[in-house]
Amino acid sequence: MRRSLDYIFRVALWVAYRLLRLWWYVRQPHHEGAVIAIWLDDKILMVRHSYRARLSWPGGSVKRGEAPVDAARRELHEELGLVVGRADLSFVSGVLERWEDRRDHVHIFEMRPNNAPQFRPDGREVIGAEFMTPQAALAVPLVPFIRTYLEQKVL
Numbered sequence: 001m002r003r004s005l006d007y008i009f010r011v012a013l014w015v016a017y018r019l020l021r022l023w024w025y026v027r028q029p030h031h032e033g034a035v036i037a038i039w040l041d042d043k044i045l046m047v048r049h050s051y052r053a054r055l056s057w058p059g060g061s062v063k064r065g066e067a068p069v070d071a072a073r074r075e076l077h078e079e080l081g082l083v084v085g086r087a088d089l090s091f092v093s094g095v096l097e098r099w100e101d102r103r104d105h106v107h108i109f110e111m112r113p114n115n116a117p118q119f120r121p122d123g124r125e126v127i128g129a130e131f132m133t134p135q136a137a138l139a140v141p142l143v144p145f146i147r148t149y150l151e152q153k154v155l
Helices: 002-027 068-080 134-138 144-154
Strands: 030-040 043-049 059-061 090-099 102-111 126-132
Touching (some): 030 144, 043 134, 059 068, 068 102, 090 144, 102 144, 126 134, 134 144
Antiparallel strands (some): 030 043, 090 102
């Protein structure tokens, strides 16, 4: 039952994402988001969302009145089941980018745990997660600001 319910959620997210892309094309909205680059030694955690073909990081929208670091913490919990404190995340940069027909202001945080975190993708929004070398991640389609970040780390 759980697996079929997860499948229904994945289909709904896929459809909703495409409808949102159409809405973004028409409205050209401003979006504020927070993402987390989780490093374990020399590898970075890459996630596969059910609705997007490109690899990404855990993260999502910053809600009205929410601090970006708290949005990052909330998204880690929702997508991967990780509970982290504010002190576990360090702010790296803010990126302003036009992507997916909207103006995106993305807050990038890093997390560098001493041991591999015990995460579990939610099976709905996030369907996979694995640590990869930056070079391996750069060899596949990525969200643009993540590609830029990794290229700067590698060069």
